[in-house]
Amino acid sequence: MNPQLLASGLYLLLVLLPSIAGSQAKTGSEKFSAKVIYEALSASNALIWLGEDLGIYEKHGLDVKVVHGRGAAPVQALVSGSVEFGAFGGASTIAAALRGSDLVLVAAKPNFMVMSIWTRKGSPIKSLTDLKGKTVGVSLAGSSTHSIARLALRKAGINEKDVKFVFHGTLPDIFVSLGNDWVDAGVASAPRPGFHEVADLSIERIPFLQGAIQVQRGFLQSRRPVVLDFLKAYVESIKVAKEKPDLAVGSIVKHLRMKPDAARTAYRSFANVWEEVPYIRSESVQAILDLHPRDAVKNITPDKFIDNSPIKELEDSGFIKQLYGK
Incomplete structure (x- = not known):
């Protein structure tokens, strides 16, 4: 641990x-x-x-x-x-x-699911398929953010092994990493000014x-x-x-x-x-x-x-x- x-x-x-x-x-x-x-x-x-x-x-x-x-x-x-x-x-x-x-x-x-995939504004990542080979911030290994990210990648046809997950303590920590360019994308529920929403995973009411x-x-x-x-x-x-x-x-x-x-x-x-x-x-x-x-x-x-x-x-x-x- x-x-x-x-x-x-x-x-x-x-x-x-x-x-x-x-x-x-x-x-x-x-x-x-x-x-x-x-x-x-x-x-x-x-x-x-x-x-x-x-x-x-x-x-x-x-x-x-x-x-x-x-x-x-x-x-x-x-x-x-x-x-x-x-x-x-x-x-x-x-x-x-x-x-x-x-x-x-x-x-x-x-x-x-009530989560979104976020990037910095101006990021070249425009869709889930662009996450291949990128780093994605989640809260904790096995957490809801980690699990939802894995499901979203599967849905987009991306092997999760082609993405590097970076683990953080809390959702705000994910945005800190995004803002400092330490990760390419992050998974979180709450919106934050200054960031771009790549995908809203809540729209489809995925169980x-x-x-x-x-x-x-x-x-x-x-x-x-x-x-x-x-x-x-x-x-x-x-x-x-x-x-x-x-x-x-x-x-x-x-x-x-x-x-x-x-x-x-x-x-x-x-x-x-x-x-x-x-x-x-x-x-x-x-x-x-x-x-x-x-x-x-x-x-x-x-x-x-x-x-x-x-x-x-x-x-x-x-x-x-x-x-x-x-």
């Missing part, structure tokens, strides 16, 4: 471990304390930030601390039990599960679990009511984001320090793929499995990584219909 990523992960765990005791169940009217960790500095996490900014978690009986981690740190934190909820890429979750972790996907964020809500299976079994409460808040945040764009844009501006116009553009990209009932789709997980060596995923189906039962319970109970006034 990259030493820098390992160091960042260990640091995050050291910060979180002392407060694990605060995540124990509360009694009476006290709220259950939990943490949710995200990785991508992307508008996709507006749903997580809205829950904090608008007090939606508290409304559903939870005291939730939203934590950011770079690189592999979010997966490490969730696997170790230092946090209760994850809100990061489906590709990272599946890779961890294939290595034997107890992680399971319980809600989508989203089920489709791919770019982001999700994850928990440990053991936590889902032992604290199912807590998971249900968190997902109630998550589903309500989706409703707020879709029906009150200004609130979602405000959270994006606040947490990503974006200019309002750029935040609105980023918001619109994700608003089209946020679903009222955020089931994990099998085809979006299968797209990730297809990127793994055949021997590594032989006889493995998407169901191994998915538990849609909490979302189904919310739907069957009428909670989601009532939320939308149906």
Whole structure:
């Protein structure tokens, strides 16, 4: 593992471990304390930030601390039990599960690619086919940006071995590399002034679990009511984001320090793929499995990584219909 990523992960765990005791169940009217960790500095996490900014978690009986981690740190934190909820890429979750972790996907964020290929303005790269022999910046090996880049290259008929991937910690780091001419192109969701969009991969609604809500299976079994409460808040945040764009844009501006116009553009990209009932789709997980060596995923189906039962319970109970006034 990259030493820098390992160091960042260990640091995050050291910060979180002392407060694990605060995540124990509360009694009476006290709220259950939990943490949710995200990785991508992307508008996709507006749903997580809205829950904090608008007090939606508290409304559903939870005291939730939203934590950011770079690189592999979010997966490490969730696997170790230092946090209760994850809100990061489906590709990272599946890779961890294939290595034997107890992680399971319980809600989508989203089920489709919402990424673009970017270059510097004036770059000779005008299409995906021009990437052959070039360097492409992505966030982390096996991450959503890396996986989506590989799928995009396949779609363009390019062997991924003909492209050199350069790994970065965060999406902003990719643009730093682009701006300094350290890479020829980069994969990211958020627009940045001064860069050229070579391909918008979200237009075709290509199935791919770019982001999700994850928990440990053991936590889902032992604290199912807590998971249900968190997902109630998550589903309500989706409703707020879709029906009150200004609130979602405000959270994006606040947490990503974006200019309002750029935040609105980023918001619109994700608003089209946020679903009222955020089931994990099998085809979006299968797209990730297809990127793994055949021997590594032989006889493995998407169901191994998915538990849609909490979302189904919310739907069957009428909670989601009532939320939308149906």
